Amino acid sequence: MFIDDKRRALTRALVGGLLGVAVLIPLGGLFNDIVSGGLISMGIHTPFRLVSADLTLRLGSAPLAFAVQLALYFLLGAVVGVSTLPFAGDGPTLVLRSLAHFALTAGALTLTCTLLGWAWSWQAMAVYLVLLAAVYLLIWLGRWVGWYAEVSAIREKLGLPPGPSPLKWRETLPYLPFALLLCLALPMALRLLDAADVPVLSGLLYPYLLLPVGGFFSGLSLGKRQGLCLLYPVLCALCALVFIPLARLVSNMADWPLLPIAAGFSLAGVLAGAALRRIRN
Amino acid sequence: MKVDIRIDPGCAGPTVTITAPALTDEVKALAARLEGGAALIGWDGDTAVPLSEADILRCYGEEKGVKVQTIGAVYDLRERLYELEARLDRHTFVRISHSEIVNLRKVTALDLSLTGTIRIALTGGTVCYVSRRYVKKIKETLDL
Numbered sequence: 001m002f003i004d005d006k007r008r009a010l011t012r013a014l015v016g017g018l019l020g021v022a023v024l025i026p027l028g029g030l031f032n033d034i035v036s037g038g039l040i041s042m043g044i045h046t047p048f049r050l051v052s053a054d055l056t057l058r059l060g061s062a063p064l065a066f067a068v069q070l071a072l073y074f075l076l077g078a079v080v081g082v083s084t085l086p087f088a089g090d091g092p093t094l095v096l097r098s099l100a101h102f103a104l105t106a107g108a109l110t111l112t113c114t115l116l117g118w119a120w121s122w123q124a125m126a127v128y129l130v131l132l133a134a135v136y137l138l139i140w141l142g143r144w145v146g147w148y149a150e151v152s153a154i155r156e157k158l159g160l161p162p163g164p165s166p167l168k169w170r171e172t173l174p175y176l177p178f179a180l181l182l183c184l185a186l187p188m189a190l191r192l193l194d195a196a197d198v199p200v201l202s203g204l205l206y207p208y209l210l211l212p213v214g215g216f217f218s219g220l221s222l223g224k225r226q227g228l229c230l231l232y233p234v235l236c237a238l239c240a241l242v243f244i245p246l247a248r249l250v251s252n253m254a255d256w257p258l259l260p261i262a263a264g265f266s267l268a269g270v271l272a273g274a275a276l277r278r279i280r281n
Numbered sequence: 282m283k284v285d286i287r288i289d290p291g292c293a294g295p296t297v298t299i300t301a302p303a304l305t306d307e308v309k310a311l312a313a314r315l316e317g318g319a320a321l322i323g324w325d326g327d328t329a330v331p332l333s334e335a336d337i338l339r340c341y342g343e344e345k346g347v348k349v350q351t352i353g354a355v356y357d358l359r360e361r362l363y364e365l366e367a368r369l370d371r372h373t374f375v376r377i378s379h380s381e382i383v384n385l386r387k388v389t390a391l392d393l394s395l396t397g398t399i400r401i402a403l404t405g406g407t408v409c410y411v412s413r414r415y416v417k418k419i420k421e422t423l424d425l
Contacts, residue, residue: 091398091410144395150416151393157423158388228395 005085012085013078020077021070025050028073031118054117072112079105102136164226171226175218176235182214183239183262184246187255191247199253207258215265216272223273233267309372321368323349323356330356334373338387338403340365342380352405375422377401378412385422 032049055065083101106129112118119125148166155163164171190202215236222229240262244255297315301308321337323330336351340362347358347365360368366376376382383401390402399411411419 091394091396095396144397147393147397147399150420151391151399153425154419154423155391157425158385158391160388160391163392230395 008085009082012081014081016081016084017074017078020075020080021073024073024076025070028052028069028116032116052116052118055115058115069116072108072115075108076112079108098136098140102133106132167231168226168229169231172222172229172231172235175222175232178214178218179232179235179239179266182211182218183236183258184243186210187240187243187258188246191250191253194251196251199251202247203253207261211258211261212265215262216269219266219269219271220273220276221269223270223275224277225273227277228274229270230267232270233263236266237263309370312370321349321358321360321365323351323358325354325356332356334370334384335386337369337374337384338405338407339381339383339409340369340374341382341409350407372422375415375419377409377415377419381409383409385419 029048029050032052033047051062051066052069055069056062059065059068079101083105109128109132110119110125113125113128119128145166151163155161187202187206190206191199194201194203219232222232237259240255240258244258247253247255299308299312321332321334323332332349332351338350338352340347340349340358342348342362347360347362349356349358358365362376362380362382365382366374369382373386374382374384383403387404388401389404392400392402394400397413399413399416401409401411403409
């Protein structure tokens with residue numbers, strides 16, 4: 001499914017699974033205590049809990065729970081082992097296979113955390129998955145930077161003009177003032193001008209009209225000029241992230257929804273603009 | 282250029298060693314001419330068209346055959362890609378995928394996508410894609 005060389009994939013899965021068991025027995029033992037018996041659930045605390053208390057309760061038998069736990073450790077190790085092989089050279093195949101592997105790893109992690117009681121709430125599970133996604137993104141970014149360096153060296157050797165900056169940060173820079181204005185200065189100004197009892201400007205007008213429209217069309221403009229600039233939605237989200245604690249100084253409104261609105265609409269704009277540019281070219 | 286000929290009855294066949302103070306374009310072209318042998322012949326139906334390496338943009342496999350593209354036209358070739366790879370100047374022509382060899386002197390642009398796909402634009406607007414497996418070969422050709 002992910003790898004063309006199935007034999008190598010099977011070997012890596014096997015080795016990964018065994019290593020997973022070897023590594024997760026001690027780590028899992030410590031974690032089992034923290035979440036199932038110690039710090040989180042305020043139960044009986046032991047320095048090391050070999051078998052998950054949650055799983056033992058679920059299955060009604062400690063040896064059976066241990067066997068299932070080892071199987072889960074093996075599964076986690078196996079999916080990590082498979083990830084050490086290249087999924088594909090490049091292109092859409094690489095993206096699809098990477099996404100499929102992420103889905104599989106997320107599934108294995110969710111199953112493990114749920115059965116072993118390592119996720120005491122859906123929020124905790126969401127944090128684990130966000131961390132997993134962050135690891136995948138970091139690995140992808142690391143690979144991409146390597147590819148970028150290779151292509152830059154080849155360009156230079158062939159005497160070609162230098163290409164776009166990494167992740168098009170230089171091309172995105174002129175839009176920084178607008179992002180600061182839209183996602184930081186404007187909401188702050190509106191919040192200060194708003195009435196204390198009915199914040200129409202910052203509670204209705206801004207999140208439902210100004211931010212989405214401004215985010216989308218600024219992203220569209222950047223996408224049409226420079227193509228896919230994924231740093232811009234990140235920039236908008238960061239500006240919104242700075243605004244949220246500052247706004248707490250003047251009001252008690254829940255501003256967290258501004259984060260996905262700022263990132264989402266600017267991303268949609270960039271994607272639309274990049275698509276239009278591609279069609280035009 | 283000074284040419285020395287040494288006759289050695291003991292050697293298996295003629296070999297040529299070029300001694301030069303530096304690897305210049307002239308030296309590369311000389312080596313290519315000595316390695317390449319006969320000129321490349323493109324076919325337009327039954328008409329044979331001699332082709333100079335300087336005019337070739339790329340050679341590629343298509344419909345169980347091999348074609349060569351110049352700025353003005355596309356011709357059929359009788360050679361296989363691996364034969365062309367050995368025959369063409371290896372400092373100028375490089376294999377970029379299972380079915381394509383390009384002339385590096387005709388590259389006008391190089392773009393990298395987020396998925397790692399490298400897109401090459403050649404003179405005249407032709408676009409081709411580099412397989413990641415062949416990036417190492419391009420780097421070796423360019424001494425990177």
